[in-house]
Amino acid sequence: MQDLWHWFDLVGVAVFAISGTLIAHSKHMDGFGVIVLATVTGIGGGTVRDIILDTPVFWLRDPSYFIAIFTAIALSIYVLNRQRNMPAQLLQIADAFGLAFFAVMGMQKAVLLGMPNTTVVIMGVLTGCFGGVIRDVLAREIPLLLKGELYAITCIAGGIVYTQALSFDLGMTVAMWSAMATTLCMRLAAMRWNWVIHVFRYPEGHQSS
Amino acid sequence: MQDLWHWFDLVGVAVFAISGTLIAHSKHMDGFGVIVLATVTGIGGGTVRDIILDTPVFWLRDPSYFIAIFTAIALSIYVLNRQRNMPAQLLQIADAFGLAFFAVMGMQKAVLLGMPNTTVVIMGVLTGCFGGVIRDVLAREIPLLLKGELYAITCIAGGIVYTQALSFDLGMTVAMWSAMATTLCMRLAAMRWNWVIHVFRYPEGHQSS
Amino acid sequence: MQDLWHWFDLVGVAVFAISGTLIAHSKHMDGFGVIVLATVTGIGGGTVRDIILDTPVFWLRDPSYFIAIFTAIALSIYVLNRQRNMPAQLLQIADAFGLAFFAVMGMQKAVLLGMPNTTVVIMGVLTGCFGGVIRDVLAREIPLLLKGELYAITCIAGGIVYTQALSFDLGMTVAMWSAMATTLCMRLAAMRWNWVIHVFRYPEGHQSS
Numbered sequence: 001m002q003d004l005w006h007w008f009d010l011v012g013v014a015v016f017a018i019s020g021t022l023i024a025h026s027k028h029m030d031g032f033g034v035i036v037l038a039t040v041t042g043i044g045g046g047t048v049r050d051i052i053l054d055t056p057v058f059w060l061r062d063p064s065y066f067i068a069i070f071t072a073i074a075l076s077i078y079v080l081n082r083q084r085n086m087p088a089q090l091l092q093i094a095d096a097f098g099l100a101f102f103a104v105m106g107m108q109k110a111v112l113l114g115m116p117n118t119t120v121v122i123m124g125v126l127t128g129c130f131g132g133v134i135r136d137v138l139a140r141e142i143p144l145l146l147k148g149e150l151y152a153i154t155c156i157a158g159g160i161v162y163t164q165a166l167s168f169d170l171g172m173t174v175a176m177w178s179a180m181a182t183t184l185c186m187r188l189a190a191m192r193w194n195w196v197i198h199v200f201r202y203p204e205g206h207q208s209s
Numbered sequence: 210m211q212d213l214w215h216w217f218d219l220v221g222v223a224v225f226a227i228s229g230t231l232i233a234h235s236k237h238m239d240g241f242g243v244i245v246l247a248t249v250t251g252i253g254g255g256t257v258r259d260i261i262l263d264t265p266v267f268w269l270r271d272p273s274y275f276i277a278i279f280t281a282i283a284l285s286i287y288v289l290n291r292q293r294n295m296p297a298q299l300l301q302i303a304d305a306f307g308l309a310f311f312a313v314m315g316m317q318k319a320v321l322l323g324m325p326n327t328t329v330v331i332m333g334v335l336t337g338c339f340g341g342v343i344r345d346v347l348a349r350e351i352p353l354l355l356k357g358e359l360y361a362i363t364c365i366a367g368g369i370v371y372t373q374a375l376s377f378d379l380g381m382t383v384a385m386w387s388a389m390a391t392t393l394c395m396r397l398a399a400m401r402w403n404w405v406i407h408v409f410r411y412p413e414g415h416q417s418s
Numbered sequence: 419m420q421d422l423w424h425w426f427d428l429v430g431v432a433v434f435a436i437s438g439t440l441i442a443h444s445k446h447m448d449g450f451g452v453i454v455l456a457t458v459t460g461i462g463g464g465t466v467r468d469i470i471l472d473t474p475v476f477w478l479r480d481p482s483y484f485i486a487i488f489t490a491i492a493l494s495i496y497v498l499n500r501q502r503n504m505p506a507q508l509l510q511i512a513d514a515f516g517l518a519f520f521a522v523m524g525m526q527k528a529v530l531l532g533m534p535n536t537t538v539v540i541m542g543v544l545t546g547c548f549g550g551v552i553r554d555v556l557a558r559e560i561p562l563l564l565k566g567e568l569y570a571i572t573c574i575a576g577g578i579v580y581t582q583a584l585s586f587d588l589g590m591t592v593a594m595w596s597a598m599a600t601t602l603c604m605r606l607a608a609m610r611w612n613w614v615i616h617v618f619r620y621p622e623g624h625q626s627s
Contacts, residue, residue, distance in 0.1 A: 051260055052256065052266050052269070053269070054263075054265065054266075115269060116270060116272060118272035119268070119269055119270070119272070122275075125245070129245070137346060140349075142349060143242075145242050145245055146233070146238055146243070146347060146348075147240065150240070151241070152241055152242060153241040196239070196240055197240050198240070199239060199240065199243055199244065199286050200233075200234055200243070200286065200290060201290040
């Protein structure tokens with residue numbers, strides 16, 4: 001079980017590293033900085049989670065994460081240099097998988113540290129979203145998080161599923177998988193059908209950006 | 210007394226959440242991300258303060274902050290959707306109140322942990338300013354902090370008043386109120402009369418931005 | 419020896435403070451916010467290093483860093499206001515020195531805490547680069563780190579020299595100086611001859627930016 005979590009963490013890190021490489025490519029960045037951007041995107045969310053929870057940062061004594069990151073980056077670069085016509089949504093799909101993996105890992109860690117449910121959900125949102133926010137700030141994009149589409153709320157939905165599953169004693173494995181599926185499906189569906197929540201009512205003639 | 214501080218913290222968080230919602234509205238953002246931006250603005254400064262001071266982050270085990278944030282956001286959205294002509298300075302006024310509250314709370318916490326006076330003042334600046342900096346970076350504005358107007362220096366003035374009041378044994382309550390009043394009045398006055406400090410002498414024909 | 423490190427830290431902080439002041443000047447910022455930008459650039463990298471390593475943040479109980487920062491800022495402002503034709507590369511040269519000093523200080527601290535070699539190198543990169551990244555994000559520049567030029571990789575090279583020197587028992591002093599020289603020379607050479615590493619192969623007609 002412990003092993004499974006470690007693998008999940010590795011996959012989440014790798015997927016976000018891919019999304020960092022993709023955005024760097026799409027903005028025509030180059031050089032080793034691309035690799036740094038991918039690394040920061042990969043470990044950013046979990047690092048902030050661990051700092052706030054005041055547990056040792058997960059990669060400090062475990063170089064396996066960097067192996068995962070460099071494999072993911074090398075693979076992305078290889079594919080990007082081969083196949084010139086990338087499917088446009090690839091970045092967002094990679095981001096959706098990273099979001100779901102990381103959200104669950106964040107909630108997991110908060111539960112194991114005995115945090116209240118609010119904090120568990122917040123940790124899910126933070127772990128899931130923060131890597132992508134760092135990526136977008138450094139690439140000078142408006143963070144995906146702040147655009148109209150369903151984003152953070154998919155983590156909150158996953159968090160509610162997760163905490164409810166635990167409170168009904170369904171066990172951690174069920175809780176993790178169902179939360180991950182909830183977040184991933186909601187996010188993919190939001191991308192597919194452009195689900196948007198409006199919180200502001202703007203006067204006619206204005207477009208939300 | 211302990212209770213009073215908790216209320217101050219709640220008010221500071223709520224006020225910054227309002228300023229986050231206002232900037233999201235003014236930039237025509239939409240969706241749930243607005244709420245995330247407001248939340249990050251509300252708890253960002255205090256979170257960074259607690260991480261640097263290495264004390265448990267204030268909201269980790271206390272969901273009341275999120276109740277304060279959601280109340281503040283819901284209220285702001287309601288008002289923004291009703292009243293279409295917002296007074297232009299509302300964002301800056303909310304920001305000034307958040308600045309004053311948070312600066313004092315940051316200094317308070319540093320004093321209670323036995324930090325030297327320099328660190329107490331720095332913690333005031335950091336707690337007061339950081340939420341707004343995160344807000345402005347995410348909204349892709351140049352941070353208010355870096356514009357010509359008096360901003361960080363109002364926190365430093367408050368910090369000097371605070372540490373001096375303590376060193377003359379005036380008691381914590383006097384120190385807190387006088388520091389808060391100093392910061393708030395200086396900031397409001399700076400906004401009203403456009404007080405600016407010039408540190409650079411640019412050649413003729415250039416405008417500072 | 420302990421003293422020497424402290425002086426190195428002070429110099430690194432001062433050099434980055436200068437680079438922060440220079441970028442603020444070049445972007446025609448003004449006011450006290452310039453000083454805040456310089457301070458954040460100066461202590462940002464080391465602060466993040468200490469938070470991730472979970473050791474007390476280096477400036478918390480030591481006001482001497484702020485004396486170094488204010489001296490550096492005052493000097494920069496004096497020179498900038500006097501001499502109107504700045505050599506264009508001055509910012510990058512200041513940045514290169516800060517990079518080399520901070521990279522070594524970061525690795526030093528990680529080694530003393532018994533971290534594995536990967537983490538030692540990562541801490542070098544993080545301490546060296548992070549101050550500059552914060553500076554560029556706040557000034558709304560694309561971080562130097564992400565441009566095509568050799569940047570982070572000079573810290574990695576320094577880190578490999580450092581960890582290898584330690585593993586061959588050459589002693590800490592040799593390790594520090596050789597790592598610092600490696601990073602500094604590589605970075606200056608990269609600036610001089612525009613060394614670039616290409617990781618992406620873009621179709622003809624596109625320019626990497």
